[in-house]
Amino acid sequence: MTLAIFDLDNTLIAGDSDHLWGEYLCTQNMVDETQFRAANEGFYADYQRGELDIQAYLAFALAPLAGRSPESLRELQTSFLKDCIEPILLSAAAGLIQEHRSRGDRLLIITATNEFVTAPIARLLGIEELLGCAVEVANGVLTGRPTGTLTYREGKVARLKEWLIEEGESLEGAWFYSDSHNDLPLLEVVDNPVAVDADPTLSHIAQDRGWPQISLRA
Template identity: 50%
Template sequence: MSLAIFDLDNTLIADDSDFLWGQFLVDRGIVEKDLYEQANNKFYEEYKQGKLDIVEFLNFSLAPLAAHDASQLYQWREEFVETMIKPITLNAAHELVEKHRAAGDTLMVITATNRFVTEPIVKLYGIEHLLATTPELKDGQYTGKFIDTPCFQDGKVKQLQDWLADSMHTLAGSYFYSDSHNDLPLLKLVDNPIAVDPDDTLRATAQKSDWPIISLR
């Protein structure tokens, strides 16, 4: 039994849930349109370029959680998943997950997108284990802050190593599927790194390293 790890955005789903959540807030008038949309686009471009300041981004992206009651946030999140996420889930991704499940592998998603956004998305795939950036919750209200290590770049490795230390699992025979060069630290750690519809930088690295390149689109 091996550990089968999946990135979420642009891997199991055909877009970026963090970016789309920001766009959802803009479209519903929950945040100020022009300034928020401009910042959301800027941060997404920086992410794609590998230049994202993750703390600066989290201060931006988690602020709306602190501005609203949690019950209202959960209602918006349910609408978000129904209208913007379910249409971009991928049949081939479901099939890949089920292939690993049938092999008896332990399934995990590890994503930089925060747990508030990603938890219901991961449930669509029936995946039990989720490592993600965790928003702080106090007395049932989000604070706009995050706890522990942001699950981004080397932070994904840190979170996974912490999880492994508390589990009976190892990385022997492990898989990691990702689209992004931001995940190179973790891709280089597992036994079976697999590039999924990769960005140009990851594609070049995968070709040079003789890693499999697949498409789930």
């Protein structure tokens, strides 16, 4: 069975769910809007430059969830999907997913965005398997801390290797679709790297290396 691995943000959806979640929290009066929005924008700019401190970002992004049970946040997750994610779904992305499913490939999303935000999105896309930054739960509530291998840059490769061992899978013939130069470490280890609506840095690298470049937004 061949793996078809997908980045999520700005690849399968036409936006960044992590950044959008931060904006959504501001609209729900769960944070200090002015300070939180400014920090959210700053971290997003760091990410785009490839300079994100993932530990610092997760400490910031998960803090509003600390002390809350996952169940108490279900309604918020549902409204976030409806208001922010459904409008940026891509029909071409659904077609690409279905193409790989029809081939019998095993579908996997791997994303730097935390799993609290992305698990419902993966289900919405019809992909059951997800690797993201895991969120710690203790005594029935979110602690506001990440746990395990963080799926950002080289961490995506490390976490994927752990998963391959756990699942008895291999990367032979694997595909990986991404928009971001931050995913270069993983793009370099698969047999079939594909740049999707790539940022300028990744687009130049893909052109130099002869990697396919596609758009799911056309």
